[in-house]
């Protein structure tokens with residue numbers, strides 16, 4: 411079995427993160443940076459974890475990066491690859507690697523963002539090999 | 541030489557059950573409390589401080605204090621997952637040194653096996669937590685998170701599955717002598733690497749057991765310890781630290797033990813070379829490997845070489861570890877292994893470990909807990925303990 415059979419649970423969304431998820435539904439991948447200190451952080455918050463400024467701002471990210479690490483779950487009905495991907499913007503995020511032969515994954519592999527529908531109709535940013 | 545100690549571990553108890561179908565969680569807490577108090581030669585009426593974590597039912601420590609009929613004037617319910625009880629040891633020392641209490645009771649109990657709670661499923665801590673929307677949809681379970689840490693460690697340092705397997709082999713060599721251990725069969729490196737792959741690169745035998753039960757500690761002031769005899773164990777140093785994903789600057793090749801260990805060693809005034817025995821939290825083999833590096837028992841990246849060829853086996857290697865069989869073979873009550881790490885270290889320092897695994901002239905020991913997840917947020921805690929005459 412492959413990841414294509416997998417159903418994605420609904421993310422929890424709140425006031426701080428609704429813009430991220432609304433953009434994902436439109437196929438846009440956002441990150442948040444701080445206008446006070448200039449740093450991009452992840453996961454996105456209203457308050458910058460580097461300097462605690464509230465001058466944080468969404469921006470559309472490149473959506474490209476490389477696999478920092480991964481693990482293919484081989485128990486259960488559906489195999490899937492969890493991973494951390496390091497984005498070109500310098501942050502590393504938890505995600506899934508999809509639409510590929512999971513046995514060919516490698517650390518350092520180039521990947522790009524794509525979106526998968528969740529059970530409740532939200533779009534979830536995931537990554538696939540370039 | 542005789543080192544000064546602000547508090548002593550006077551009593552320890554590990555519940556013998558590994559599957560508690562006919563007992564409630566409060567009942568298990570009370571049974572381990574009684575066991576540790578009897579071990580110390582104290583009674584319930586002597587307890588004036590109570591320490592527990594979120595495995596204790598109710599709000600903080602209040603419900604369990606009522607259930608057990610404790611009359612306490614100090615409580616600490618610090619929650620750092622499976623390392624909570626190692627944290628509690630350090631906090632009890634502080635409370636005793638400040639004169640806030642003189643007999644501190646720490647309890648842990650749970651029954652995940654009887655309740656059929658596998659650790660495979662995602663843990664939903666509720667939508668109020670800020671991180672979960674960015675993690676839970678991706679299916680992080682305990683095994684694939686630790687798998688990601690192992691995968692990166694292998695990539696950066698050339699660590700192999702065979703090297704990780706040696707950690708399980710050592711645990712199984714010890715567990716064969718523990719009549720209470722869930723898994724008592726001795727296994728080989730081949731057995732481990734040929735066991736079913738759960739989540740790359742971790743095999744079934746890289747994972748700890750699921751078990752019911754619990755344990756308790758009684759920590760007392762030096763004045764009380766002086767009346768209880770030489771089974772009291774010195775607490776020489778303690779450190780704790782929280783490590784998380786650092787706003788996206790992720791590094792899964794080290795743990796919070798880097799900080800908790802150096803703080804504990806500095807407080808104890810000793811170095812890793814002085815340690816005769818270690819209890820290292822072993823939720824997975826990779827947890828042990830990274831922790832040993834982080835505590836300074838070998839250089840970063842050399843953990844694979846360090847654990848190989850039986851180096852962790854009592855009577856064989858240079859650093860005997862988890863002589864009760866650890867979480868990998870013996871017991872991981874409530875999916876929280878910090879308590880049993882402290883208990884086996886105390887057994888070693890008293891000379892009360894199983895004769896087949898007892899470290900000769902064991903004078904200084906270290907116990908380390910890792911709570912939460914090595915691949916997201918973890919609470920690390922280290923204690924350094926000494927024999928009564930250390």
Ligand SMILES: [Zn+2]
Pocket residue numbers: 444445446447448449458459460461462463
């Ligand atoms: Zn900032």
